[in-house]
Amino acid sequence: MDFEPPSKRLSLLAIVGGVLTAAIAIAGLETLSRNSRQAPQVVTSPKPIAKPLPSLPPGLPPEATEIAKLDSKSWSLQGTPVSQQQLQAVKTPYVAAGAGAGSLTPEEQAIAQTAWKYFEANWNEKTGLVNAVDGFASITMWDQAAALAALVSAKELGIVAETEFNAKMSVSLKTLATMPLYKGELPNKVYNAKTLLPVGYGQLDKRQEIGWSALDIGRMAIWLKIIGAKYPEFQEQTEAVWKHWKVDRLTKDGDMYGTAVVKGKEQVNQEGRLGYENYAAFGLKLWGMKVDKALDYQSKVAYVNLYGQGVPYDRRDYSNSQANNYVLSEPFILDGIETGFQSLPKPFADRVLEAQAARYRATKKLTAVTEDNLDRAPYFVYSTLFVNGEPWSTITPEQKSQYHLRFLSTKAAVGWHVLYNNDYTQKLFDFVNTNMKAEKGWYNGFYELLNEPNAALTANNNGVVLESLLYRKVGKPLTVWAGVQATP
Numbered sequence: 001m002d003f004e005p006p007s008k009r010l011s012l013l014a015i016v017g018g019v020l021t022a023a024i025a026i027a028g029l030e031t032l033s034r035n036s037r038q039a040p041q042v043v044t045s046p047k048p049i050a051k052p053l054p055s056l057p058p059g060l061p062p063e064a065t066e067i068a069k070l071d072s073k074s075w076s077l078q079g080t081p082v083s084q085q086q087l088q089a090v091k092t093p094y095v096a097a098g099a100g101a102g103s104l105t106p107e108e109q110a111i112a113q114t115a116w117k118y119f120e121a122n123w124n125e126k127t128g129l130v131n132a133v134d135g136f137a138s139i140t141m142w143d144q145a146a147a148l149a150a151l152v153s154a155k156e157l158g159i160v161a162e163t164e165f166n167a168k169m170s171v172s173l174k175t176l177a178t179m180p181l182y183k184g185e186l187p188n189k190v191y192n193a194k195t196l197l198p199v200g201y202g203q204l205d206k207r208q209e210i211g212w213s214a215l216d217i218g219r220m221a222i223w224l225k226i227i228g229a230k231y232p233e234f235q236e237q238t239e240a241v242w243k244h245w246k247v248d249r250l251t252k253d254g255d256m257y258g259t260a261v262v263k264g265k266e267q268v269n270q271e272g273r274l275g276y277e278n279y280a281a282f283g284l285k286l287w288g289m290k291v292d293k294a295l296d297y298q299s300k301v302a303y304v305n306l307y308g309q310g311v312p313y314d315r316r317d318y319s320n321s322q323a324n325n326y327v328l329s330e331p332f333i334l335d336g337i338e339t340g341f342q343s344l345p346k347p348f349a350d351r352v353l354e355a356q357a358a359r360y361r362a363t364k365k366l367t368a369v370t371e372d373n374l375d376r377a378p379y380f381v382y383s384t385l386f387v388n389g390e391p392w393s394t395i396t397p398e399q400k401s402q403y404h405l406r407f408l409s410t411k412a413a414v415g416w417h418v419l420y421n422n423d424y425t426q427k428l429f430d431f432v433n434t435n436m437k438a439e440k441g442w443y444n445g446f447y448e449l450l451n452e453p454n455a456a457l458t459a460n461n462n463g464v465v466l467e468s469l470l471y472r473k474v475g476k477p478l479t480v481w482a483g484v485q486a487t488p
Contacts, residue, residue, distance in 0.1 A: 111414070127175050242287060369385065407454045
């Protein structure tokens with residue numbers, strides 16, 4: 001690779017005889033940051049080209065081909081735009097119907113307790129960092145932000161006592177404020193969670209500085225603000241973390257930038273596409289950084305109709321920017337739960353969810369897609385609504401099709417339900433609760449064609465489940481609940 005593919009924090013795994021191997025982790029961790037080349041001028045989207053059905057491996061049920069046919073016919077590149085009136089309809093942080101009853105149901109509380117089991121098993125007490133993947137001591141800033149979100153949620157949901165919360169949070173923030181940095185500037189993309197050694201993908205014992213991800217740091221920025229605002233006793237520590245980092249290198253002329261090391265030389269890359277770009281930029285904005293171009297969704301957006309729903313996507317795709325423009329659930333869910341749709345318009349999230357519900361009505365397959373780890377090769381995929389001109393494509397960061405490995409995502413199912421609480425999301429939520437429970441948390445999802453769980457266990461999946469349930473309990477976007485104030 002001559003640049004870092006547009007991913008955020010791959011920390012992948014496979015289970016071979018129940019043992020996680022470094023070789024597996026190398027394969028999985030290779031897409032850690034959602035970096036991309038400098039973006040060219042926006043270009044007009046091409047007309048759709050008829051494409052053959054994806055190649056399917058033998059042994060799949062007969063319905064696999066029929067579903068592939070439906071997906072291949074489900075789209076039109078002349079998508080129905082979201083109107084300006086719709087874009088302006090939601091001006092205040094949004095709260096879904098049914099959220100904020102003041103307490104969780106016994107079922108929801110049990111789901112939260114199961115999710116916390118992942119962190120009980122994977123928290124490194126000495127450093128306060130959490131294994132991104134069950135049993136493998138590698139961590140990114142994206143995954144550590146998920147761990148801090150999980151810790152806050154567990155405290156507020158009564159799962160973790162205040163003394164334990166205080167101890168864990170203090171150690172974590174101290175580590176973030178003192179850990180060795182890439183070139184002494186910003187967090188390395190990957191660390192050994194036990195030793196704090198900056199490492200490469202999947203290599204726990206060899207020091208390797210491989211660059212930083214602005215998107216990962218953007219998510220951490222949101223959670224540092226939430227923690228500092230909600231718990232004043234930790235505000236000094238959260239500010240110390242930010243001061244430890246030379247954050248000025250994260251932005252230039254209103255865009256976000258990360259770095260990669262290619263053949264021993266640093267490469268600076270504009271980061272992000274519609275969705276994650278806006279979400280992470282909002283985090284940097286909270287700390288007073290200029291990210292107006294990164295937040296500007298209107299100049300980048302186009303629409304594709306998927307099962308009759310006009311879904312927004314980024315015009316900058318792999319063909320014109322060498323970065324994949326994934327459309328998937330997670331950034332819209334995180335934006336809703338954490339900010340109240342302040343970095344992206346709520347009607348965008350409405351369309352992304354409704355297209356998945358429409359696919360269910362057509363195919364009878366529950367659909368809640370996003371990127372995540374797998375329990376088998378290739379160990380990580382982007383399960384999308386749309387990417388690089390392809391509808392309902394499941395691909396690796398290198399654009400290799402893995403259509404047969406599409407899965408219903410646990411974190412997406414729970415996140416969509418707490419935000420929308422409708423008949424379709426109830427089906428998603430009930431399916432997860434029935435089929436995804438594991439001894440140490442919640443499995444990442446369920447393969448729709450293989451008809452079996454995706455038995456990967458990760459910090460991000462279980463962290464998103466926990467923060468979703470915290471949102472359910474408090475009934476407010478978490479930055480609003482915490483009283484976050486942006487830095488002037």
